[in-house]
Amino acid sequence: MIELPSRPDRRTLLVGLGAITAVWVVLGLVFPDSWAGVLLSIAANPSTHTTMLRLAVPIALAAIGGIFAEKSGVINIGIEGLLIVSAFSAIIVTFWLGSGESTLALSHHWWGFAVGVLVSTLFALLFAVVCIDFKADQIIAGLAVWLIALGLAPFVSRIVFDSPNTAGVGYFQNVTIPVLSEIPLLGYLLFDTPPQVYIMLAAAVAGWYLLNRTAFGRWVVASGENPKALDTAGVDVRRVRYTAVLLSGIFAGLGGAGFALGQLGTFAGGGETAIGGRGFIAIATYLFANYHPIGALLGSFLFAGLEAMQFQLQNLGYAVPTELIRTIPYATVIVVLVFVGKTRLPEAAGEAYDGDED
Amino acid sequence: MSEPGTATGGGAGPNEDLAVHLDGITKRFPGVVANDDVDLRVERGSVHALLGENGAGKTTLMNVLYGLYEPTEGRVLVDGEPRQFDRPRDAIDAGVGMIHQHFMLVDTMTVAENIALGNEPKKWGGLAVDRDRIEREIADLCDRYGFSVDPSATVGELSVGAQQRVEILKALYRGADVLILDEPTAVLTPQEVEDLYGVLEELTEQGKTIIFITHKLGEAMHSADAITVLRDGKSVGTVAPATTTREDLAELMVGREVLLEADSDPVETGGAILSASNVTVENDRGVEVVSGIDLEVRAGEILGIAGVDGNGQSELIEAITGLRTPDEGTVRFDGDDVTDWSRRRRIDGGMAHVPEDRHEQGLVMPFDLVENAVLGSQRSPRFAHGGRIDWAGVRDHAEDVIGTYDVRPPTADADAESFSGGNQQKFVVGRELERDPDLVVATHPTRGVDIGSTEFIHERLLDLRREGKAVLLVSSALDEVQSLSDRLAVIYEGEFVDVTDPDTITEEELGLLMAGERPSETTKSEASDLVEGGDR
Numbered sequence: 001m002i003e004l005p006s007r008p009d010r011r012t013l014l015v016g017l018g019a020i021t022a023v024w025v026v027l028g029l030v031f032p033d034s035w036a037g038v039l040l041s042i043a044a045n046p047s048t049h050t051t052m053l054r055l056a057v058p059i060a061l062a063a064i065g066g067i068f069a070e071k072s073g074v075i076n077i078g079i080e081g082l083l084i085v086s087a088f089s090a091i092i093v094t095f096w097l098g099s100g101e102s103t104l105a106l107s108h109h110w111w112g113f114a115v116g117v118l119v120s121t122l123f124a125l126l127f128a129v130v131c132i133d134f135k136a137d138q139i140i141a142g143l144a145v146w147l148i149a150l151g152l153a154p155f156v157s158r159i160v161f162d163s164p165n166t167a168g169v170g171y172f173q174n175v176t177i178p179v180l181s182e183i184p185l186l187g188y189l190l191f192d193t194p195p196q197v198y199i200m201l202a203a204a205v206a207g208w209y210l211l212n213r214t215a216f217g218r219w220v221v222a223s224g225e226n227p228k229a230l231d232t233a234g235v236d237v238r239r240v241r242y243t244a245v246l247l248s249g250i251f252a253g254l255g256g257a258g259f260a261l262g263q264l265g266t267f268a269g270g271g272e273t274a275i276g277g278r279g280f281i282a283i284a285t286y287l288f289a290n291y292h293p294i295g296a297l298l299g300s301f302l303f304a305g306l307e308a309m310q311f312q313l314q315n316l317g318y319a320v321p322t323e324l325i326r327t328i329p330y331a332t333v334i335v336v337l338v339f340v341g342k343t344r345l346p347e348a349a350g351e352a353y354d355g356d357e358d
Numbered sequence: 359m360s361e362p363g364t365a366t367g368g369g370a371g372p373n374e375d376l377a378v379h380l381d382g383i384t385k386r387f388p389g390v391v392a393n394d395d396v397d398l399r400v401e402r403g404s405v406h407a408l409l410g411e412n413g414a415g416k417t418t419l420m421n422v423l424y425g426l427y428e429p430t431e432g433r434v435l436v437d438g439e440p441r442q443f444d445r446p447r448d449a450i451d452a453g454v455g456m457i458h459q460h461f462m463l464v465d466t467m468t469v470a471e472n473i474a475l476g477n478e479p480k481k482w483g484g485l486a487v488d489r490d491r492i493e494r495e496i497a498d499l500c501d502r503y504g505f506s507v508d509p510s511a512t513v514g515e516l517s518v519g520a521q522q523r524v525e526i527l528k529a530l531y532r533g534a535d536v537l538i539l540d541e542p543t544a545v546l547t548p549q550e551v552e553d554l555y556g557v558l559e560e561l562t563e564q565g566k567t568i569i570f571i572t573h574k575l576g577e578a579m580h581s582a583d584a585i586t587v588l589r590d591g592k593s594v595g596t597v598a599p600a601t602t603t604r605e606d607l608a609e610l611m612v613g614r615e616v617l618l619e620a621d622s623d624p625v626e627t628g629g630a631i632l633s634a635s636n637v638t639v640e641n642d643r644g645v646e647v648v649s650g651i652d653l654e655v656r657a658g659e660i661l662g663i664a665g666v667d668g669n670g671q672s673e674l675i676e677a678i679t680g681l682r683t684p685d686e687g688t689v690r691f692d693g694d695d696v697t698d699w700s701r702r703r704r705i706d707g708g709m710a711h712v713p714e715d716r717h718e719q720g721l722v723m724p725f726d727l728v729e730n731a732v733l734g735s736q737r738s739p740r741f742a743h744g745g746r747i748d749w750a751g752v753r754d755h756a757e758d759v760i761g762t763y764d765v766r767p768p769t770a771d772a773d774a775e776s777f778s779g780g781n782q783q784k785f786v787v788g789r790e791l792e793r794d795p796d797l798v799v800a801t802h803p804t805r806g807v808d809i810g811s812t813e814f815i816h817e818r819l820l821d822l823r824r825e826g827k828a829v830l831l832v833s834s835a836l837d838e839v840q841s842l843s844d845r846l847a848v849i850y851e852g853e854f855v856d857v858t859d860p861d862t863i864t865e866e867e868l869g870l871l872m873a874g875e876r877p878s879e880t881t882k883s884e885a886s887d888l889v890e891g892g893d894r
Contacts, residue, residue, distance in 0.1 A: 213486050215478035218471055222464045229462035233476030233528075234447035347465070 013336075042312040043305075049189055051311060054263045056297070056304035057196045058083050058275065061255025062282035063289070063296035064207040065248035071211065071291055072244035073224040073348045075138045078127055078145025079252045080279025082120040086256030087275060088153035090116030091267040092160065094169040109172055109261050116257025117250060123149070124249020132241050135352035146279070154269030164269035172196065172262040196258025200297070203251060207293035220244050224346030227353040237353050252279070277330070284333040287343045306332060376438065377402040377536050377567035378423065378454075383432035385418055390767055392418040394591045395432070400536070400584075405558055405568045407582035409575070411611060411808030412780030413766030415591040416571045417459075420538045423569075424456045425449040436536070455529025456538040459545075459779070461521050465514030470496060472513050473528045499530050503560050519550035526557065530566075537561065539570040543577055544779070544806055547667075555581050573780070573808040575604050575611075587611055612810040627844075628657030630690075631797050631828035632678065637687035639673040639852075648674045649852040650687065655797065655828040660819065662843030662860060663832045666872050670852035671801070671832050672714060678830070679711045679799050680704045681719075692796060705734050710795035712787050712803045714832075716779070720786040723775035727765075730774050731756035731789055755792075763788035764811055779806040784815070791818050798822060801832045816842060836868060850874040 028040030042048055062079045069076035094112030097103060103111060127145050130136045154164035161167060172194045181191035190201070211217040219240045222230040227237045256275070260267060268274040281303050282296075289295030306328050380398040384391070393415045400406040408416045421427045423434060425443030433440050436452050443449040446456070463472050474492045481488040496509045505523055513521060522542065529537055543551045558568050558581060572578055578585045579599045586596040587610045594610055609615055632655040639648035648670040655661045665671055676682035678689055680701045688697045696704060713719035721730050732752045735741050741748050741755075756770040763784040765777070774782060787803050798819070804812040819829055819842060833839045839846055839860065846860040848871040855871050 215480065215487050218467070218475060218478065218487065221467060222475055225464045225466050226462070229464050229472075230475065232446050232456070232458070232462045234445070234450055235476040 038313075038316075038318070039309065042309050042316070045312060046188060048305075048308045048312050050193065051308040052301060052305045053189065053193060053197045053200075054259075054304075055307050056300040057200045057262065058087075058255040058259040058278045059282045059285055059303055060200050060297045060300035061203055061258070062252045062279050063286040063300060064203055064293045065251030065255070066283055067207065067211070067286045067291045067293055067296060068220060068244045068251070069248035070286070070349055071224045071346055072220045072241045073227060073346055073351065073353065074128070074131055074241055074245050075142065075345075075350050076124075076127065076245060076248050077139060077142035077280075077283060078123070078149075079142075079248060079282055080275060080277065081142075081146035081149035082123055082249055082252035083256035083259070083275045083279045083282075084146075084149035084153050084273050085123050086116040086120035086253040087260035087264070088116075088149075088157070088166070088267050088269065088273075089119040090257035090260045091166050091169055091264075092156065094261065095160075095167055109170070112169070113257045113261055116260065117253035120253030120256060121246055121249040124245050124252070127249075128242050128245040131352065132238055132245070135354070138350055150273065153267065153273060157267065157269045166267045166269070168266040169261070171265045172258075194262040196254075196262040199254055199258055203254060204293050204297035207251070211293060216240075216243070221346075223353075224349055227348050231353075241353070255282075281330075281333060284337060288336050290343055302336075303332060375402050376400060377436070378569065379435040379438070380419065380423060381433040381435060383419060383422055383429045383434070385415075385422055385427055386430045392591055393422070393429075396588065396591070396593045398586055398593065399596070400567060400569055402567050403562050403565050404583040405562055405570065405581055407578035407585045408569060408571045408588065409573065409578045409585050409607065409611060410588035411573055411810050412778050412784075412806075414588040414611075414808075416573075416588050417540055417778070418591075419588070420456065420540060420569065420571060423449065424454060424538060450532050450534070453533055453535040454538065455532060455534030455536070457522065457525040457529060457540065457542065459540040459542075461525050463513045463521060463524060465512070467513060468509065469507055469511050469513055469516075469524050469527075470509035472524060473509075473531050475528075477532055495531065496527065499527055503530070503557070503564065505557070517550075518545050519547070519553060522546070522550075522554070523557065526561075535565070536567045536569065539568065541571055541573070541806075543572070543574065551577075573611075575607050575809065578607070579604060589613055608809055611808075625658040625824055625826075627659045628826055630654045631657050631692060632830060633690045634678060635688055635690075637674065637677055637684045637689065639670070639677045639682060639684050641673055646685075647852050648677065648684075651849075651852070651854060653830075653847065653854070655830050657796075657826045657828055658823055659844045660823050660829040660831055660842050662839035662846040663830070663849055664836060664839045664846055664868060664872060665849035667834055669849050671849055674849070675711075675714070675799055675801055675830075675832060679709065702737070705793075706738070708794070708796035710790040710793045710798045712790045712798070712800040714801035714805075716782050716786050721774040721782060724773055726773050727760065727770045727777075727785060728753050728756045730785065731759060731770070733789070735793065759785060759788035759792055762792070764814065780808055780811070783807050784811050787815050787818075791815075791822065795822075795827065797828045797830070799830045802834060803831070804833075804835070804838060812838075836865060840865075840868070848872055 024036055025040060027034065027036035031037050032041070062083055065082075066076055066079050090112040093115040094108050097108040097111055101107065123145060127141055130141045131138050157164050157166050174192055174194050175198065177191040181187045183191070211220065219230060219235050223237050223240045223244070230240065231237050260274075264274050282300070285299040285303065286296045289299045310328060376399050378398065378400040380396060383393050383396045385393040396415070396419055398408070398419070408419065410416045418427065422429045423443075425446045425448050428444070434443065435441065436454060441448075441452055443452070449456075464475070467475075470489065470492045473496055474487070479488040479491045480486065493509045496507070500506060505527060507520060507523060507527065513524060516524065526537065542554060546554060562568060570582070582599060584596055584598055585602075585607070587594050587607065589611060597607070634651060634653050636650045636652060637648060638646060638650050641647045651674060653661065663671060673682060677684040680696070680699060684697065688695055690696065691704065691707060691709060694707075696707070699707070717723060722733065728749065732741055732747060736747060741752050753770060759765070760768050760770060765781045765785050765788070774785070777785070783804070783806050787800070790800075791798060800819070803819070804815050807815065816838070819831070823829055831839060831842060841860070843860045845857055846863070847857045848855045848868065850872060851874065855874060855876060858871070
């Protein structure tokens with residue numbers, strides 16, 4: 001029996017973060033010209049907050065989707081790939097429909113958005129067939145989804161645009177809710193924002209409700225913990241897992257397409273693509289949040305907030321090497337995972353269920 | 359409970375009072391006939407035991423009734439109506455519920471969520487689970503059948519006995535009138551077994567019908583109204599407990615006369631093979647659970663350790679076999695101080711170990727029996743030639759063990775997890791005892807094993823003793839330690855309360871010792887004579 005050094009728990013982590021934040025705020029207020037002061041003014045800047053919300057969209061939605069798949073017993077590390085295909089197809093469909101205002105009463109951005117979600121769902125379906133019916137190794141199948149997406153998006157882009165990057169298609173407009181957007185502090189944040197942010201906020205609440213308050217949610221949990229118990233209770237495990245994986249495709253698709261049309265406006269297919277590992281950060285986020293959809297939303301704010309501050313720093317012209325700054329989210333992931341390594345995976349996660357056995 | 363007749367005769371017309379009637383059930387698997395033309399007639403409101411050895415086809419038969427298997431031939435009648443169950447759901451809808459040996463519960467969910475799983479009452483047009491209604495219905499069921507469970511408790515935190523009641527409630531919640539229990543006592547403590555008998559009585563009084571699968575004679579005799587015996591997939595008779603004896607039943611089950619108690623003729627003992635002095639062990643949480651135990655096992659001797667589970671037996675055995683380092687004290691084996699020896703050195707030195715948990719420690723479940731047969735011998739010159747394993751030799755060895763220890767089905771190519779618990783146990787015991795050891799440390803060697811094979815394992819242990827080997831035996835089955843041991847140590851809270859002569863001590867005295875009662879002065883002096891016989 002190997003003794004592991006005991007790990008600080010979530011409470012310690014939160015207290016620690018709170019203490020660091022408090023020290024930072026005090027230092028920033030006392031020495032406004034120091035690094036602490038500059039960072040504090042950036043953190044307090046409303047535009048940092050709105051950027052944070054937009055950047056949280058792919059992370060939060062992919063994380064909520066990943067929760068459903070993993071809770072049902074199918075570890076979907078392909079959500080990075082789902083973000084890529086949905087973002088890319090949303091952009092290219094919007095581009096193909098052209099600069100006209102709308103087709104069949106729906107604006108071209110919304111058509112692109114819908115197709116993006118659909119494509120992501122189809123990829124998730126493919127992944128589900130391979131993992132659930134053909135009992136392939138979930139990790140390898142997930143990596144395959146990512147690698148296919150990583151190659152496919154720039155490939156199609158090269159055919160259409162002769163470049164790994166697509167042309168720009170413009171952005172979703174902000175949707176401003178009258179009256180509510182006048183609320184001090186929160187109004188501009190929550191009620192004067194592009195549609196994908198509303199979708200993200202609604203999805204977190206809906207995801208939580210679905211998982212914790214409906215019969216289907218209980219079946220998902222049972223399917224991931226003890227599929228045989230669910231089977232003998234007369235519920236089709238295969239169907240529950242298919243539905244859960246398709247849900248992960250839909251949520252990731254909402255995140256990828258929403259991010260593409262609401263934030264990027266174009267799709268850069270080179271290297272790690274414009275998604276740039278946000279799907280993997282989403283996985284760290286839901287583990288950090290212990291599979292709680294609303295926790296995952298809040299966790300995505302941590303990563304997105306750091307990224308938003310990095311953008312602001314660059315805007316202000318601080319000569320911080322971008323390569324270094326870009327490592328921040330990943331370094332944060334490692335730090336966070338060290339702290340929450342105790343997250344308990346569902347008992348049957350990663351295992352194909354064979355109902356025919358004995 | 360109702361008075362059943364001796365329901366042996368076949369060929370009668372449909373009987374209104376039969377809750378379940380299996381008529382000529384045959385179930386074939388590729389190469390195996392698991393059930394061969396089996397008839398089973400279960401009267402409403404009775405407890406019907408299905409008795410047989412491991413692999414006799416009891417569970418297969420019940421899986422047919424529960425819709426997990428489709429019978430190759432034959433009819434299933436419930437309440438006199440022929441039914442076809444394609445899946446468990448159909449059986450549940452017809453009022454048949456099954457409580458599996460390995461509980462079908464989700465440990466992380468609450469009692470209420472588990473009970474309602476798959477049958478959740480909805481509200482708000484299906485948008486939410488009506489949790490109040492689940493709790494109300496559970497409270498009603500508890501009232502009616504005299505159960506007490508907390509619906510909001512997490513299942514994983516309940517005792518095994520309480521989990522079993524949750525399983526029973528789950529079946530009742532689904533409206534089961536016939537309850538099938540697969541080896542319900544295998545995992546229970548004696549007190550929980552008594553409670554279960556009470557529950558079964560309450561259920562039959564309320565008109566429920568119980569079928570329970572067991573390989574334990576005593577249970578069938580004690581609690582059933584009728585007993586149907588299966589052997590090799592065939593029904594060999596249905597009897598009423600009142601009109602039969604244990605010996606007759608055992609013979610019916612095994613097909614030959616069985617010695618229910620092993621005979622141990624005296625053997626000349628030799629020098630000490632294993633000796634432990636002042637062994638003190640802490641458990642994983644750092645609590646001292648073995649406090650300064652001294653013991654000695656001589657060649658040609660079986661030392662039994664009796665005690666209620668959790669009094670330090672596991673940790674003591676782990677310290678002796680090298681799975682855990684003792685915090686104090688020394689362990690000597692064949693004259694060497696082996697306290698710091700690795701497992702490998704101890705195995706190579708001739709120490710065999712039948713571990714208490716075959717799943718966790720005895721077998722690698724997804725490995726087949728050939729691969730499992732080499733575990734522990736993967737470096738012995740018998741099977742390893744220059745870093746390469748001689749798989750053909752290992753296969754022969756595996757097949758020998760399977761044949762000798764009557765592992766069923768007799769195939770070395772199936773994964774360990776596909777065998778029933780009793781057959782897994784036979785394989786582990788066989789592998790360990792056929793290592794040609796000088797010392798066997800066996801914990802619960804016959805747990806879950808049928809009486810025919812139990813008899814064989816006991817014989818093998820006695821053979822080893824006759825050959826001048828030493829055996830350290832830990833068992834929670836009192837008759838087992840009592841009939842096999844030459845000396846019997848009773849452990850309580852990490853200390854030996856007494857070391858006694860198993861032939862003269864009564865079960866009542868043993869029970870008191872196991873509860874921590876110190877022996878009186880007179881018996882103590884007798885006991886200390888015995889200790890000196892071995893301990894010096």
